[in-house]
Amino acid sequence: MSAPALTVTVDGASVEVPAGATVLDAARAAGRWVPTLCFDARQAPFGACRACLVGVEGAAAPLPACTTPCRDGMAIDTEDAAGRRVAHAVVELVLSELPRAPAPHTELAQVARRLGVGEPRWPGETHAPAPPDVRHPYLAFQHELCISCGRCVRACDELQGTFALTATGRGFGANVAAGLDAGFRDSACVACGACADTCPTDAITEVSLLP
Ligand code: SF4
Ligand code: FES
Numbered sequence: 001m002s003a004p005a006l007t008v009t010v011d012g013a014s015v016e017v018p019a020g021a022t023v024l025d026a027a028r029a030a031g032r033w034v035p036t037l038c039f040d041a042r043q044a045p046f047g048a049c050r051a052c053l054v055g056v057e058g059a060a061a062p063l064p065a066c067t068t069p070c071r072d073g074m075a076i077d078t079e080d081a082a083g084r085r086v087a088h089a090v091v092e093l094v095l096s097e098l099p100r101a102p103a104p105h106t107e108l109a110q111v112a113r114r115l116g117v118g119e120p121r122w123p124g125e126t127h128a129p130a131p132p133d134v135r136h137p138y139l140a141f142q143h144e145l146c147i148s149c150g151r152c153v154r155a156c157d158e159l160q161g162t163f164a165l166t167a168t169g170r171g172f173g174a175n176v177a178a179g180l181d182a183g184f185r186d187s188a189c190v191a192c193g194a195c196a197d198t199c200p201t202d203a204i205t206e207v208s209l210l211p
Contacts, residue, residue, distance in 0.1 A: 008074040017070055023054060024065035032078045035087045035111050037094070038149040039066045040198050043158050046150055049094075051087045051111065055080025062086065088115050094147050096120030097172070098201075099129040102145055103211070107200035127172055132210055136184035138191050140210050141176070145203040148174040152195035152204050164188040165195060176204070 005016045008023075010030035017026045022045065027034045037049040045066040053062035055077035062083035065076075077083075091112050095101065102108045126144075133141035148167065153176060156165045164187045168177045179187025196204045 006070050006072045006074075008070050008072070008076060010076045011078055021070045022066060023056065023063065023068045023070055023074070023076055024052060026070050026074075026076060027054065027065060027078050033114070034065045034078050035091070035115055036066060037090070037108065037111065037147070037200060038151060040151050040155070043151065043154045043198075046154065049090060049149060051090045053080070053083035053086050054078050055083055084115070088117055091115055091117045092120050093122070096122045096124070097126055097147070099126040099144050102201045106202050108147065111200075125172060133183060134207055134210075135186075136189070136191070136207070138207055139184050139189070139193070139196055140205055140207045141178075141184070142203050142205065142210075143175050145201040146175050147201055147203070148176075149200060151198040151200065152176055155194040155198045156189075159194050160190070160192050162188050162190055162192070164190075 005018055006021065007014060007016050008026050010027050010032055013030050015026055015030040017029055024034055024039065034054060035051045037051045038046045039052065047064050047067035050064060052065040054065045056063050057075035062080050095112060095117065129144050133143065150167055153165045153167050156162050164178055166177050168175050178184040178189055196206055199205065
């Protein structure tokens with residue numbers, strides 16, 4: 001027996017979603033855009049970045065769309081002013097920590113453009129600029145562009161089942177290590193490329209795509 005469908009309202013339009021759907025699923029089913037950074041539809045929701053806050057009728061504050069389950073009759077506002085202010089600030093803060101802007105084609109750059117985030121207003125400490133780690137023949141790490149979204153680690157674990165990557169450190173020391181930080185080549189990496197495919201900043205990318 002299939003799970004009963006739920007009916008929710010997204011920006012005034014009624015949409016039917018399966019039981020278990022998230023608010024982000026409903027927004028996308030209704031053709032509405034919600035900014036996301038740590039979300040990848042191929043992975044279990046993580047709920048870390050808070051770029052996806054939306055308004056939900058009756059809720060005291062905006063809720064993260066990627067981890068909030070729909071309930072029947074829910075009314076969702078994808079352009080909630082408070083949610084968008086937080087999304088703007090999250091993206092601006094993330095950009096302010098990078099020593100250089102991510103390439104225009106990256107997901108982070110696209111989200112920033114769509115939210116109208118320009119030059120960060122908070123110049124200050126950034127990740128230390130560093131040359132790319134090119135010890136692997138196909139995959140390169142540009143550590144300075146890592147925003148600690150965890151998507152590469154989850155892609156390696158959940159999609160590939162290889163568990164080659166680990167999130168390490170905190171604050172400006174936060175990063176991702178392959179194996180015992182010996183580089184991709186000496187880790188369990190099978191060069192599937194799932195990490196590079198999901199990375200929203202090109203912190204992990206193909207060697208051939210390095211600028
Ligand atoms: S390397 Fe990319 S995908 Fe992995 S945590 Fe950093 S920004 Fe996210
Ligand atoms: S996309 Fe929802 S918290 Fe990151």
